[in-house]
Every structure is written in C-alpha cells, then in structure tokens.
Amino acid sequence: MRYAIAIGLLAALLAPLIAHSDSVLAIAIYAFMAASLAVSFNLIFGFTGQLSMFHAASFGVSAYIVTILVTTFGWNFWLAIAPALAVVLILSLIVGTICFRFKLKEFYFAVVTMAFSEVLRLIILNWNGMTNGSLGITVVDRPSLWTPIGNVAISGGVAWYYLTLALLVVVYVVCHGVLSSWIGRCLAAIRLNDQLGETLGIDVFKYKLLSFAIGSVLAGLVGAFYGFYSGFVEPHYLSIPLGLDIIAMVLLGGVGSLIGPVIGAFVLTALPHVIELSAELRIALYGSILVFVILVMPKGIVGLIGSKRNAA
C-alpha cells in the first residue's frame, strides 16, 4: 500500500507536465480539495466513530472568514488563515464539548452537530451587511507566494494544482501522524468500545474532542483556499448536502483507511464530468452509489482491492 501511495504521489506531481487541459486540471484541483475534506472527515468518522455533520460548517465558516478579511478588510491571504482556523477551532471545541459532555452518540451526535451547522449557515445567510446573504461574495483576489524574486500571484491551473496537492499532502500527513501515535490507539479503542476504553483509563471525552477539533480545523484549512480558487463563497458551502457528499466519498473509498477517502473523492469529483449529468440526476447517482456501496462493498473501493489481493 505504501508503494502504491508513493507512486500515486509521484504521478500526481508529474501529471501537469502531460495534462495541459484546463478542465482536467480543474477537476484535479477540486478533487484534491474534496479529498482533503474527506480525509479529515474520516479522522472523526472512520477512525473515531463519530458521525459529524459539522464538517461542511467548519469548511464554510473558514472560507467566509478568510474571504471577508481579504476582500473587505484588505488582509493578506496567508495572514487571514490564522484567525479563520482559530474561529473554527473555538467553534469545534464548543460544539464538541456540548456533544461529548452529554455523551451524544451516533445519530444523536449527527443530529445535534447538524443543528449547530444549520445555525451557522442561517447566521451567514442573514448577516447581509457582512456576508452579502444568499448572493455570496465574489472573490477576485489571488493569494500570492513570497519568493526571492518577489511576490508571485498564485493564478492559473498549474499553480493551483500544486498548491492544492500540497494541501492534501499536509492534511494526509497530519491525520497519518495522529493515527500512528498513541492517540490513534485511543481513538480506535473509543470507536470499538468507548465504555471499555474508559475502563482502561482513556479520557474518552478528551480524545473525542481532540479528534473532532483536529478534523474540523483541517476542514477549515481547506475552506480557506476553496473560495480563492472557485472565485466565490456562498451559504451553500455550509449546507447539509455538502456534508453528505463528504460522507459519500468516504464510504465509497473505504471508511477504515486513510487513502480510501482520497480515491472516493476523485471518483465522485470526476464522475459527473465524465458522464454529463444534470444536478437532479447527480443526486440520484450519489444515492445509487451509496446504496450500491453499502450492499456490495461495505469496506469501499480500498476494501475491494485489499480482499482481491488477500485472495490471490
């Protein structure tokens, strides 16, 4: 698996040399960002067992804060990321503390996080003066990167390709680091049997909160970049359908693995472009894929590859 990931990364690094088409690059860029969201979501969902519906909210809130700081207040893009992530961190700590103190599990946790997420969406939708309401904000600025030859604006497909690839690598490495440390063991214990974990002396509350906060902040990191590539931020970024898309990517790719959600994100981002579909049909396709995956391959694409290899 390790070699497969290394080869995949190498291929991703070299791909822009061959694929010049802007539309291919754009799909890859969106897929990298979707994959970053899916990987960070899977830390909370797949590895800690908490079905968070707050992921899109973390993503959207951060996207709004960075955009507003840059376009309205004239901040430097990179500087604006810090307060955005700080706000996401605080929000996730508040929501997490409430949910985990009251020991909300499974669907109760999902419903309560969904409610918090909706509250944030409604605030953004109605705070016209700051967020421009349902119209959203158009982003024309481009982040620039300081280099020895001066500031270079990050514009154009190839620059964004490498930037978002780097983003995915950062998210992946952070999650990998968390999961391969002792924290990962504690998260596994909580996922498998949190009462037993508590008996063994694991501070279940603390580790659930830690996982939720890390995952949410990483989603915030993706949000910080997203608006600057897509060119606008809108309340839809915080919506439940976006949260469901992330779940679909994770389920399709493989819940129990780190690389699974990356594969799932690529398939679900590229699929609608490969097969031209209207929005309604796309949702129908998502539904069908989810049903299919749950029935036929509960461990996702990664599980299918793994079992084939084990059988051979």
Place this chain on the structure above:
Amino acid sequence: MLDVTDLNVSYGKQKVLRGISFELRQGEVVTLIGPNAAGKSTTLRTLAGLKRSDSGKIAFDGGDMASISTAERVKCGLVLVPEGRQIFPRMSVHENLLMGAYHRSDRDHVEDDIERIFSMFPRLRERSTQRAGSMSGGEQQMLAIGRGLMSRPKLMLLDEPTLGLAPIIIEELGRIIRNLAKEGLAILLAEQNAVMALGCADRAYVLQSGDIVTSGDAKRLSEAPEVKQMYLGA
C-alpha cells in the same frame, strides 16, 4: 488501602447499594459474593468511577476517589477488569495489552511489562499476533486480566471472571489470583461462584439486595451454615 464508607448508589429511583462499608488491605484478596442483582457489579463500577454514587466515601491509598474520573483512578492504581471478558476482539493480543498501558508516561517499559505478562500467561505469548476474538473464553479472560495489569495497578477489581468458564480454567484463575496477591496486588473479586471465590479469598463480604449481610474470614464463612445453604448448595 481501600476504605469504603456508607456508599449509596442508585439507578434512577431504584436504590442499588444501601450504605455499604468495607475495606481492603494491600496484598489481600477480598471477595464480594451474592446472588444476581445484589449490587456486586455496581459496587465495582462505582469504585472504578464508571457510575456515580449518591453519597459515601471512597478512600484509596490515602486519597479521596469520589470526585475524580475513571482515567485518573487508573493513574492512581485502581483498575477494573469488567464483566463478560471485554476485550477488543479484532485487535491482536499484543495490541490489546498495549491498550492497557496507554496513559503511562514510562512507555519505554511497556514492552518489558508485556514480557512479564507473557511469562505469567504463556498461552498469550503463543497467540501474541492472533486476533483476540478468536481465542477461547479462558484465554480471553487471561488477556483481560493481563491488560488490567499493564496499568501497573495497586488494586484490581475483578468482575465475575469465572462467568461461563470451564471448571479447570476456574481453578487456574484462582491460582493466578493468589499469585498476584503474593506479589503485593490487592484484589477485590466480585463473584457468583462462591466456591471459587471463598476458596481463593482471604476475606469475604456477602452482599444481598444492596446490603452487606455477613462478612469475615473466607474460610470461616465457607463453613457458616447460612452461607453454605444459600451459596454453596449444601
């Protein structure tokens, strides 16, 4: 080392423990015997901090336990091996043992401790990489005890360890408990199997509907007519 005074616990309106008091000294094996629903598991769960008490004092090693979390109690050296051989069935034996040592700061010595547990339970060493769920009930119980030992406890709370085990395994379990006590570990054993419990304990408390009805030397109790009649089937 453990001093419980006037402990009251209830589930909702149902009173489960009605002001029980008992004590336990270092290296001592004390058993709580009694029928189903007497409050044995509740006592252990309350001591471990998994269940809140209504009132009463739990003093352990000189400190007051009542207000601190389970995690902190484990750090103080008070660990529960829960009922029903709870292990992580999909993890390997080795990983299960690691889970017992998670909070320790001296992680360098964890492998030494695993080695020590393997020499205590040679069957676990043979199955070190095997999935824990694929082992026999007796082996799973040994693993649960071994995992409890990984936290380097001073007092181990054992909840119904003989449940559903073959007589020969139960005998072995009794020997293991005696050996652990010889090394200085205090053990509080909650058991329905009074023969086994009175056979390996120093002292015993008989619990009935949330009250301690009799207590004393385990050997003496096992000969007391009322205990004999009720729990030993004689």
